[in-house]
Amino acid sequence: MINQTQDGLSVVLDLAEGLDGLTAGGIGATGRPMPNFPQPPALTSHGPARIIAMCNQKGGVGKTTSTINLGAALAEYGRRVLLVDFDPQGALSVGLGINPHELDKTVYSLLMDRSTNVRQVIRPTNVKDVELLPANIDLSAAEVQLVGEVAREQVLSRVLRPVLDDYDVVLIDCQPSLGLLTVNALTVAHGVVIPLECEFFALRGVALLVETIEKVKDRLNPGLEIDGILATMFDPRTLHSREVVARVVEAFGDQVFHTVIGRTVKFPDASVAAEPITTYAASHAGAYAYRLLARELIARGDAA
Numbered sequence: 661m662i663n664q665t666q667d668g669l670s671v672v673l674d675l676a677e678g679l680d681g682l683t684a685g686g687i688g689a690t691g692r693p694m695p696n697f698p699q700p701p702a703l704t705s706h707g708p709a710r711i712i713a714m715c716n717q718k719g720g721v722g723k724t725t726s727t728i729n730l731g732a733a734l735a736e737y738g739r740r741v742l743l744v745d746f747d748p749q750g751a752l753s754v755g756l757g758i759n760p761h762e763l764d765k766t767v768y769s770l771l772m773d774r775s776t777n778v779r780q781v782i783r784p785t786n787v788k789d790v791e792l793l794p795a796n797i798d799l800s801a802a803e804v805q806l807v808g809e810v811a812r813e814q815v816l817s818r819v820l821r822p823v824l825d826d827y828d829v830v831l832i833d834c835q836p837s838l839g840l841l842t843v844n845a846l847t848v849a850h851g852v853v854i855p856l857e858c859e860f861f862a863l864r865g866v867a868l869l870v871e872t873i874e875k876v877k878d879r880l881n882p883g884l885e886i887d888g889i890l891a892t893m894f895d896p897r898t899l900h901s902r903e904v905v906a907r908v909v910e911a912f913g914d915q916v917f918h919t920v921i922g923r924t925v926k927f928p929d930a931s932v933a934a935e936p937i938t939t940y941a942a943s944h945a946g947a948y949a950y951r952l953l954a955r956e957l958i959a960r961g962d963a964a
């Protein structure tokens with residue numbers, strides 16, 4: 661349970677106790693009163709998917725980790741999830757136990773060759789109700805090859821369209837750049853989640869990202885919205901982490917998720933095991949944090 665006197669540390673620790681113990685009104689790690697995000701109602705039917713781009717051109721901020729773990733948490737709540745690896749590094753594919761170098765067909769094949777069928781490229785994962793559209797280093801050529809295409813920003817939209825009714829949520833793991841691949845992700849997305857690492861330069865570059873999102877919204881995708889800014893690698897024991905979160909809230913207000921993701925070695929450990937933390941360490945605070953994020957997204961209406 662959370663009460664008014666608790667600080668961010670106790671809130672993060674309390675998450676390990678179970679989400680159903682959360683009550684509204686306590687002060688959360690972002691310094692604002694923590695709403696209650698209820699257990700999401702079960703879905704009686706599935707699709708069409710809401711598409712969310714996990715996006716920040718800064719490297720190593722938790723995009724891939726958040727894609728895997730938010731996806732797994734949404735699936736625990738009965739949502740059908742497609743994860744799209746849209747980074748030539750293939751970290752999302754590796755993080756789900758797939759060796760990207762052995763892949764014959766990837767998202768790159770779909771972008772380049774209209775005769776490839778998306779359903780033949782999507783693969784099951786070891787996580788129930790989570791499927792993957794994998795990528796590998798081949799995708800690095802797409803940026804250049806797509807430049808001459810007609811409607812080059814809409815290629816990913818064309819690729820995903822046939823399967824949107826099969827899923828409730830599609831999460832796109834973007835590469836750390838604002839190039840044409842990321843613009844494709846923003847063009848097909850309904851929402852953007854911006855993971856921000858809680859460190860000193862976290863906000864550097866966010867203005868440029870927001871400007872890019874605005875341009876895509878203006879010219880290509882009028883429905884696009886920022887679903888939220890997600891503070892990651894938060895260490896409640898350091899004043900520094902808390903100051904960074906306070907500055908992010910000052911700059912972005914209600915766009916900042918109440919849920920913050922703590923810094924813990926369990927995340928890299930889970931990646932090595934090629935599992936989401938929700939199965940690797942199901943009752944760890946990190947697993948609860950992504951479950952809470954899933955609840956917050958659903959409560960906000962940003963996921964089914």
Ligand SMILES: Nc1ncnc2c1ncn2[C@@H]1O[C@H](COP(=O)(O)OP(=O)(O)OP(=O)(O)O)[C@@H](O)[C@H]1O
Nearest residue numbers: 719720721722723724725836893922923924927928
């Ligand atoms: N909350 C966390 N606590 C500790 N380590 C984390 C956390 N989240 C991610 N990491 C680790 O930080 C590193 C970078 O995370 P991740 O790969 O998710 O970032 P990314 O934004 O996808 O990076 P890139 O821009 O290179 O694609 C990884 O080693 C990951 O295991």
Ligand SMILES: [Mg+2]
Nearest residue numbers: 723724747751
């Ligand atoms: Mg990544």
